Amino acid sequence: MNWESASHFWAMGGYGFFVWGSYAVTALLVAAELVLVARRMRAARAGAARDVAIERIDADRRGRA
Amino acid sequence: MSDSPLTATRAPSSGFSLFYYASPQTFFPLAGKLLWPTWIIAIALTIAGLYTGFFIAPTDATQGDSYRIIFIHVPAAWMSMVVYLVMAFWCAVGLIFNTRLSFMMSSALAPTGAMWAFIALWTGALWGKPTWGTYWVWDARLTSELILFFLYCGYMALQAAIDDPRRADRAGALIAIVGAINVPIIYFSVKWWNTLHQGASVSLTQSPSMASTMLTGMLLMALAAWAYTIGVALVRVRAIMIERERNTDWVRQLGNAAQAGDSKA
Numbered sequence: 001m002n003w004e005s006a007s008h009f010w011a012m013g014g015y016g017f018f019v020w021g022s023y024a025v026t027a028l029l030v031a032a033e034l035v036l037v038a039r040r041m042r043a044a045r046a047g048a049a050r051d052v053a054i055e056r057i058d059a060d061r062r063g064r065a
Numbered sequence: 066m067s068d069s070p071l072t073a074t075r076a077p078s079s080g081f082s083l084f085y086y087a088s089p090q091t092f093f094p095l096a097g098k099l100l101w102p103t104w105i106i107a108i109a110l111t112i113a114g115l116y117t118g119f120f121i122a123p124t125d126a127t128q129g130d131s132y133r134i135i136f137i138h139v140p141a142a143w144m145s146m147v148v149y150l151v152m153a154f155w156c157a158v159g160l161i162f163n164t165r166l167s168f169m170m171s172s173a174l175a176p177t178g179a180m181w182a183f184i185a186l187w188t189g190a191l192w193g194k195p196t197w198g199t200y201w202v203w204d205a206r207l208t209s210e211l212i213l214f215f216l217y218c219g220y221m222a223l224q225a226a227i228d229d230p231r232r233a234d235r236a237g238a239l240i241a242i243v244g245a246i247n248v249p250i251i252y253f254s255v256k257w258w259n260t261l262h263q264g265a266s267v268s269l270t271q272s273p274s275m276a277s278t279m280l281t282g283m284l285l286m287a288l289a290a291w292a293y294t295i296g297v298a299l300v301r302v303r304a305i306m307i308e309r310e311r312n313t314d315w316v317r318q319l320g321n322a323a324q325a326g327d328s329k330a
Binding site: 018019 | 120122129131134141176177183188194195293297300301303304307311312316317319323324
């Protein structure tokens with residue numbers, strides 16, 4: 001085991017700012033990318049569903065006319 | 066995410082074909098099925114890598130604990146180069162065979178590649194300060210990695226700027242393929258020029274210059290980065306497939322499924 005206590009762990013032998021600054025920004029970017037890509041997928045699926053709905057309404061109108 | 070109606074759109078032709086999955090409507094459900102295993106592998110490797118990196122690998126004799134940045138820095142730098150080469154490869158395939166899925170693959174990879182390049186630069190700066198005394202120097206390795214980041218940004222900006230997707234693909238492919246020359250320059254920069262950046266810690270010809278637990282942690286994190294990149298690129302390529310293939314039968318069927326109350330979609 002490398003660390004005597006939690007505070008030792010967070011201090012990273014005095015390099016806490018550099019080590020945690022690296023890990024925090026990486027975690028943030030990964031999280032942000034996952035959110036963005038999930039949103040893009042949801043929007044794409046919603047768009048496809050909307051297209052179908054609009055087509056159906058158009059076909060209905062043409063049928064009535 | 067149930068894609069079962071899609072698999073029925075085209076019955077597999079007799080016998081296995083290498084190009085069976087080369088079209089969006091057959092690749093879409095396959096990519097969907099690959100997603101969960103990929104995420105599980107990525108999470109497991111990340112946990113194993115971080116545990117090895119922080120709790121098993123010892124403190125470095127000369128750099129203290131600042132060296133623990135390596136578990137992100139090296140995998141990110143590797144991925145930034147590999148992803149660029151894969152992107153250029155798909156662009157070349159797209160130009161040669163005129164396959165629409167290849168260009169979608171390369172656009173799906175670009176944002177993740179740019180992210181890795183940025184992370185490599187960011188963690189490199191934070192590692193440079195305690196070890197070299199400066200966040201940044203205009204040295205060959207750092208400068209060529211910065212150029213790689215700009216190449217990713219240029220590719221994405223160019224694609225976004227051109228409305229016609231076919232022209233955007235071709236213009237982007239040009240940047241991706243010409244820019245690929247930068248990747249070997251990054252890799253060999255520490256040999257070709259006198260730089261502040263250290264040489265390769267891991268190479269195929271020499272035994273690694275680091276403790277084996279450090280190396281294990283780094284390799285686990287590199288594999289995790291691979292799995293993450295594959296997962297996120299698969300999701301993005303699926304979104305791009307729907308966006309670009311609107312008004313095709315298979316996307317219409319997907320829309321039908323979503324309309325039919327498949328709220329998971």
